Amino acid sequence: MLPTSDEPQSTDLPASTITAPLIDAALARVLASRSLRGSARGRRFLQFIVQEALAGRANRIKAYTIAMDVFDRDASFDPLLDPVVRIQAGRLRRALEHYYLTEGAADPLRIAIPKGGYVPRFSLVPVTAGADLPDEASGPAPVPTRDGLDPPRAPLFLGRPINHPLRWLAVAATVVLLAVVGLGLFAGWRGIAPDPSKNALERAAEPATTQRAVRGPALLVLPFTNGSGNPTLDLVADGITEDLVTALIRFDDFLVFGADTSFRYPSAPALREAVPTTRVDYLLKGSVAQTGDYIQVTATLIAAKDHRYLWSDSFRRAVTPTRLLDLRHDIAVQVARTLAQSDGVIEREEARLNEQHAPQDLSSYACLLRTRQYWRQLSAALHAEVRDCLERTTRNDPGYPEAWAALAMVTIDEARLGFNTGPAPSNPVDDGLQLAERAVSLAPDSAFSHQALGLAWWMRREPQRSIAAYERALALNPNDSAILADLGRCYSLTGDWERGIPLIREAFTRNPAQPSWYRIVIATYHYVNGRYDEALEEMRRANLGREVILGHVALAMIHGQTGNRAEAAKAVSEILRLDPNFPVKAIPEFERRNIHPNIIVRIVDGLRKAGLAIPPPQMADGERL
Structure with missing residues (x-):
C-alpha cells in the first residue's frame, strides 16, 4: 500500500483511482521536465524513491539507503556528518x-515528498463540480502497488468527504475566507490581550489574531559569472553558486531558492515571468x-525591490587544484x-x-527578529513583548516551527532569568520542553528546533x-554561531573547559554580535x-544590563576574591535588589x-568574600554541612 497525500484525492476522470501505471506516467513526465533536466542527482533520487514505494518497500526509504543507492556513499555513511540526502x-x-506550478500544472497526478521523511506521496488533482464520486468515503485513500488496485474515495476537507457540488462551493468559500484572514486584510482587528493566568501552552492554543504569517524573506542566488574569460573557471563559478546555496x-529563517532554480532563471525577472506569484526579496550575485x-x-x-546594494566583499585566496573544493566551501x-546568521546583513536589513x-x-x-533583539538585550520588558508576539504567531501560524x-526558549527564560513568571503551578521549563518538542515534530531537520530542545x-x-x-542542532547547521555558543556553554559548565571554551570563542569569532552573556562563561x-583580571575584562566586554542577575553574581565573586570591597x-546590592532571597537559593x-x-x-567562596551571606548546603536529613 502506497502513501497518499492528505490533499483532495479525486480526479477529473470519473471512477478512476491512483494506479501504478498512472504513477509511472507521472514520474516519466517529471523526469523529462525542464524542472529536473539540469539535475541528474534529482532525477535519480526521485526515480529511486518512487520505484521503491511502488515495489512495496517504503520502509527502506531512509537517508542511509538513499545515500548508498543514489549518491554512491559507502557503509560508513553518517547522515549527521554528511547532509547530502537532506540537502538534495x-x-x-x-x-x-x-514543476507543478508551471509545466506540470495540468498533470492529473502529483508526486510530493513531505518534510520530515523521504517516502513519496501521491495525489490526484481536484475534480470539477458535478463529477460522479462515491457518496461516502472514510479512512486514508489506498493506492496500489504494482500487484493490485484499490477503489477510489471522495476527497476530504476538515475531515469530511466532499461528495456534492454544493460542498465544493462551501470549501471554496471557506478557503477564500481563510486566505483573506491569513493575508491580514482585516488589519483593524485586534486580539484580546493574553490572559496572564494561563501558561504558555494554554495561551498558544487561544484563537488566532490577524498577525501576518510571513515566514521571512526569499533569497535568490544568481549564477556567479566568470570574470576572467578563462573557460576553465566556468565550473568554478558554478561550483561557488552551488556551495553558496x-x-x-x-539557516531556517528565510527561503533560499535551490541551485537548479538559480541556473534555470538567472535573474529575478526571469523567475517572476515563469512563476508570477514568486516573491524575491534579496539577490546574491x-x-x-x-x-x-x-x-x-x-x-x-x-x-x-529597489536594487540597493546592501553588502559586498571580495575574497582572495591562493589556489591549487587539490585545494579548490575546500576553497569554494x-x-x-x-x-x-555574514548574510544569514543572527545579526547578519539580512537580519539587520529586515529589522x-x-x-x-x-x-x-x-x-x-x-x-x-524582535526575539533575537531580546536575546541580545535581555530585559523583562522586552521579554514580555516578544513572548506575547510569539504566542500570537503560534496561534495565527501553527505550522511555523x-x-x-523561539516561544519555547522565551518561556524557559521565565525560570532561567526570572522574567515575567506566571502564577503557580505553571512550570515554564516543562512548558518549554513541550513547546520545543512541538517544534521538532513540525521540523525534525530544523537546527533551531533542536537548539530549543x-x-x-x-x-x-x-x-x-x-x-x-x-x-x-550543530550537525544540521554547523554555520550557526548561536548553536556553537550554546554547546560550548554546556560543556564548560559541566567542567569540560577544554572542549567548551574554544567553542564559545569560535562563536564570537564568527559573529562578534553574539549575545554577550556567553562571556559570563x-x-x-x-x-x-x-x-x-582576565575574568573581569570578560565581564567588562559583556556589558550586561542591570536586570541580568548572573552578571552581578559574576562581578561579585570576582571582586570578592580580589578584595575590591566597594565594587x-x-x-x-544589585543581586539583592533583583532577588532578596538569592543567598538562600544560590546553591540550588x-x-x-x-x-x-x-x-x-x-x-x-567568592560570593561569601563579597559579603553575600550564603548559608551552607543542607544534607539529606535537613542538617547544615
Missing part, C-alpha cells in the same frame, strides 16, 4: 513544487576571477554566515524595515540529553583558574544550571 531532498521538493539553506596563483571571488547582496560558508511596526502588527518573521522553538533539557537538569540535542573559566558591595540555582560541584564551590 530539499532541492527535489522545490523542483517538484516549481548549500550553505545558506542550512558575484563573479570569479583568477590572477596567477590566486583566485578572487566577489559577492554582492542586493535588495530586489570556505568562501561559501563565510558569505553565508530596519520592521522597526516602525507596533508589536501587534509584526509578521511572523518580524516577531522572530521556528516560532514554536537542548535548552529545555538543560533546564530540566539532564545535561547529557541537552548536549545531544545541541550536537544534533568565559569569565567563570578564568575565575576558577585564578585569573581574576563587591555594589554587585551584592547553580545546581539547577548543571554547574559542576567544584565550580560551585569556587563561586560560593
